[in-house]
Amino acid sequence: LESTYEVIQVAGVPSSTNTFAQDVLSGLGAESKELPAKYFYDAVGSRLFESICLQPEYYPTACEAEILELYADCITARFPSGVRLTDLGSGDCRKSSLLIRQLLREKRQFTFVPVDICEDAVRSSIHALGKTFAGSTLAIQGIVAEYFDALASLRQRHEPVVVLFLGSNIGNFEEGGDERFLNRLHAVLKPGDSAIIGFDLIKDTNVICAAYNDANGVTCEFNLNLFDRINRELGGNFDRRYFVHRPLFNTKLSRMESHLMSLREQTVTIAATGRSFNFRENEMIHVESSYKYSPQKISWLAEQTGFAIQAQFEDPNHYFQDAVFQRL
Ligand SMILES: C[S@@+](CC[C@H](N)C(=O)[O-])C[C@H]1O[C@@H](n2cnc3c(N)ncnc32)[C@H](O)[C@@H]1O
Numbered sequence: 001l002e003s004t005y006e007v008i009q010v011a012g013v014p015s016s017t018n019t020f021a022q023d024v025l026s027g028l029g030a031e032s033k034e035l036p037a038k039y040f041y042d043a044v045g046s047r048l049f050e051s052i053c054l055q056p057e058y059y060p061t062a063c064e065a066e067i068l069e070l071y072a073d074c075i076t077a078r079f080p081s082g083v084r085l086t087d088l089g090s091g092d093c094r095k096s097s098l099l100i101r102q103l104l105r106e107k108r109q110f111t112f113v114p115v116d117i118c119e120d121a122v123r124s125s126i127h128a129l130g131k132t133f134a135g136s137t138l139a140i141q142g143i144v145a146e147y148f149d150a151l152a153s154l155r156q157r158h159e160p161v162v163v164l165f166l167g168s169n170i171g172n173f174e175e176g177g178d179e180r181f182l183n184r185l186h187a188v189l190k191p192g193d194s195a196i197i198g199f200d201l202i203k204d205t206n207v208i209c210a211a212y213n214d215a216n217g218v219t220c221e222f223n224l225n226l227f228d229r230i231n232r233e234l235g236g237n238f239d240r241r242y243f244v245h246r247p248l249f250n251t252k253l254s255r256m257e258s259h260l261m262s263l264r265e266q267t268v269t270i271a272a273t274g275r276s277f278n279f280r281e282n283e284m285i286h287v288e289s290s291y292k293y294s295p296q297k298i299s300w301l302a303e304q305t306g307f308a309i310q311a312q313f314e315d316p317n318h319y320f321q322d323a324v325f326q327r328l
Pocket residue numbers: 037038041046049053061088089090091092093095115116117118121145146147148166167168169
């Protein structure tokens with residue numbers, strides 16, 4: 001047996017310039033300006049996110065890696081034979097590779113399916129996994145797609161599925177989006193399938209705020225890259241000198257918010273949207289939410305959406321939790 005690698009692009013949806021332009025038009029045309037966080041992740045954005053993960057303040061990656069290192073054997077022991085291990089929003093696959101290593105060590109049968117909106121992330125992570133696990137019998141089927149398109153493609157499969165939704169990706173939806181996501185996941189999974197979901201837990205607000213405002217300014221650069229991408233792909237003329245990154249903790253909604261704030265009154269034209277957008281001094285564009293969870297909220301979400309929590313793993317500081325949601 002040899003390793004096999006392939007990359008599938010689902011319907012070309014994620015990279016469509018039209019969809020991007022429409023989303024920018026409706027987001028910047030709204031009363032409270034906003035842009036969808038999924039557009040952070042072009043090739044440059046994905047690299048910057050990898051760099052955020054290495055910043056000392058960005059605890060979610062270190063804590064989740066620690067959990068997966070400590071409990072990889074307990075987690076993979078539950079995986080059925082021949083499982084399709086689907087990593088949604090897989091990024092650089094560094095954390096999922098801890099589970100892959102365990103499965104290979106135990107000589108288990110499985111296919112690893114990294115799914116990401118960023119084609120560059122899918123291709124480079126597969127390349128890196130090929131190097132890390134050279135000489136093994138690893139089968140990888142990379143998918144370039146949005147979460148929900150990739151989930152729809154799960155309906156046709158015959159093998160059992162375990163979905164990985166790591167890195168607190170579940171916290172990046174807008175209000176109620178986590179519950180809607182789990183309902184959609186439930187609809188495509190079969191009884192006995194499961195999902196391992198990474199939740200960032202509520203903790204000291206100072207710790208959370210520092211994670212989204214690292215001293216090296218990488219998170220700031222990651223946020224401002226959204227303007228570079230709009231300028232490049234949609235013919236915009238954002239001048240990043242006149243905007244700043246403003247991270248804020250919203251206590252009422254228990255979420256970290258990233259905003260880009262205009263430093264002066266200005267007008268930005270974006271050719272692909274066919275119009276210009278006016279900004280007031282101090283006006284903000286909401287670009288990302290990262291919800292923080294209580295154990296009660298995690299249990300509530302599982303109950304509401306037809307999952308039973310089979311196991312919950314936390315790092316020693318209780319900053320982060322990986323929960324095993326079994327589809328009922
Ligand atoms: C916060 S990063 C987490 C990466 C990795 N799972 C980890 O834990 O380090 C989010 C990843 O999800 C991808 N992503 C964001 N929105 C997406 C969407 N709507 N559909 C598919 N992938 C998405 C991004 O490209 C990025 O690689």
